[in-house]
Amino acid sequence: MTEGNFVDYVKIYVASGNGGKGSVHLHREKYITKGGPDGGDGGRGGHVILRGNPNLWTLFHLKFKKHVRAGHGAHGSKSRSTGADGEDMYIDVPLGTVVRDTETNNILFEITDEGEERIIAQGGKGGLGNWHFKSSTNQTPRYAQPGLPLEEKHVTLELKVLADVGLVGFPNAGKSTLLSVITSAKPKIADYEFTTLKPNLGIVEYRDFQTFVMADIPGIIEGAAEGKGLGHYFLRHIERNSVLLFLIPADADDIKKQYDILLDELRRYNPEMLDKERLIAISKSDMLDDELKAELKEELDNELPIPYLFISSVAQQGIQPLKDALWKMLND
Structure with missing residues (x-):
């Protein structure tokens, strides 16, 4: 799927159907000139219904369909015939879709x-026909109920990516490269920041034909929780992940500081994110020789509060131990 086809935010207008009018009708046939009231009820207006579809990954199919209207209920008729219900309109959405009132x-x-x-929009109820209103004192009612009006609203659909593992890191930390190595996904990779502007999903093949899903989330910058850059658009995709994999490059000035900044952005956006399992991967570690790696390991053992691994996506180093660690976290 190309980046332009990943649509995770759309605004649409929805309108249900009007309820049909009840009928005002008096029964007439040969030899019965003054039959009683027999006006039927109006039909219900159609609903607009959202339906979860696991085969959809984005909201792209709604990008150019901004107005959705259900059918109107038919009016009642003679012989107590009820009008047909209006046609319901179904909108299929991916799992993980959040629906907001736009206003x-x-x-x-x-x-x-x-x-x-x-x-999402309830159809109007059909009106009652005049036969409901007959009584001993009013044997030929010449009135019926009108149907209830339709419901209309503007709604915003937001997609939160459903994945087992979410990659969290600053721009250009090597998240897309790792995803391309560990899965069959083909994300855009380049040596400049914000190469990734939309989440990429890939399926990680583990031992014995077992798999789990990994999501490459666009890079987070300091201040993202306040909406700096495209912070809110990026951060919401992390909410659905079971495990957070923090990717920090080995050439970072201060690995512990980068981790603290990333964690603080998640905490300020949604404190519940801190309840998720976390793991740090030190990427681009093929640039370190054994002596530098030993020094860095000694330093990180004292500083980092959670487990960490050294990996290199390009040199394919530490990839299997990373898969093992993630699988264990997902299944413990």
């Missing part, structure tokens, strides 16, 4: 399960 920005609900259906 208030309040979260309405989230779609997380396969086949889960949630009504």
Whole structure:
């Protein structure tokens, strides 16, 4: 999937259908000139329904479909015939889609399960026909209920990527390179910051044909939690990951400081992210000789509060131990 086709944020207008009118009808046939009221009820207006579809990965199919309208309910008719219900409109969305009211920005609900259906705009109820209103004192009512009006709203759909492992790091830390080596994904790779602007997903093949999903999240910068850069767009994709893999290059000025900044951005965006399992991978470690690596290891043993590994995506060093560590964290 090309980067331009990964759409994770759309605004759409939805409108349900009007309820059908109840019928005002008096029964008439041969030899029955003054039959009682027999006007039928109006049909229900169609709903607009969101449905979870595990085969979708993005909201691209909604990029050019900004208006969704359900069908109107049909009016009631004679012989107590109820009008047909309006056609429901289904909108398939990927799992992990958050639905917000565009005007208030309040979260309405989230779609997380396969086949889960949630009504986003309720169809109007059909009106009652005049036969409901007959009584001993009013045997020929000449009125019926109108159908209830449609419901319309503007909603924002946001996708939070569902993955087992999320790659977290500063721009140009080597996240896309690692994903391209450890999975079959083909993310864009270049030697400048913010090469990745959309999340990339890849399936990691482990031992005995077992797999897990890894997500390459665009680089985080200091201040991302306040929305600096495209912080909020990037950070929301990390919320769904079970394990966070912090990728910090071996040539960083201060590895512990970089980890603290990244962790602080996650904490300020959503403190619940700190409850996730975490692992640090020191990337580009093929640039270190044995002596430098030993010095750095001694320093990091005292500084880093969580486990860490030395890896090199280009030289294919430490890749299998990394897979083993991630698999153990996901399944313990």
